[in-house]
Amino acid sequence: MDTEKIVAKLTDIFVEYGPRLVGAILVLIIGLWVVKLLTKGFLKAMQKANVEESLIPFLTGMIRNILRIMLVLSVLTMVGIEMTSFIAILGAVGLAVGMALSGTLQNFAGGVIILLFKPFKTGDFIEAQGYMGTVNSIQIFNTILKTPDNKTIVVPNGGLSTGSLINYNQEATRRVDWVFGIAYGDDYEHAKNVISRMLNEDERVLKEPEFFIALHQLADSSVNIVVRAWVNTPDYWGVYFDMNKKVYSVFPMEGLNIPFPQVDVHLQKS
Secondary structure, eight states: OHHHHHHHHHHHHHHHHHHHHHHHHHHHHHHHHHHHHHHHHHHHHHHHTTOOTTTHHHHHHHHHHHHHHHHHHHHHHHHTOOOHHHHHHHHHHHHHHHHHTHHHHHHHHHHHHHHHHOSSOTTOEEEETTEEEEEEEEOSSEEEEEOTTOOEEEEEHHHHHHSOEEETTSSSEEEEEEEEEEOTTSOHHHHHHHHHHHHHHOTTBOSSSOOEEEEEEEOSSOEEEEEEEEEEGGGHHHHHHHHHHHHHHHHHHTTOOOOOOOOOOOOOOO
């Protein structure tokens, strides 16, 4: 009699839950196949969009896991398992973890933004967050800079992705600016011709846009001449320092005086 009751009970359970279980298994199998297709499509889309290589495996894995979790929750709901309480608990845990790791998550999101939109890349010289240096590596939480004197700076990606940033290597060309002083009484036109000649002799100075020379300021101790010339970005510092050296050596030979502040002291006998 007990056996008959057990069999009858099992039969009732099978009749009630069997179709749901079979349907859930089919949905799980088909869903896993769809998740695989969607993940492959997402992967190809990122590769086609030239997304940073180091970011592709992470984003692909994240999308795959999110889709699988959604699929499992759907399958469990089909079987008849109540998921409302479980989802509420999971959400509360996620909120608590998110608040505890808010700074870390901000840096993580910043790293994703930097790798996706590429405001700079490895090898660029940037200025941001009060630091200047060459980008040595871009990690998911931090960006590593190398200063010209070979110091290593670790900059969190959170502030780096939301703050102001100067990328000195973004453009192919840059403008070099100088201000050269000559003494009062020196011939400005002669000084302008001398500077023009030196710029024309330097092959690194671009012909287009044309360089610019003008009388900038009648200062306390000098007549200041502003000079602006365009160069290819890698030539910036070479042209800047070489021009300073040329002016220092050529001006005296051309009869042009490089002034410096002077103070005249008059002594009176009492």
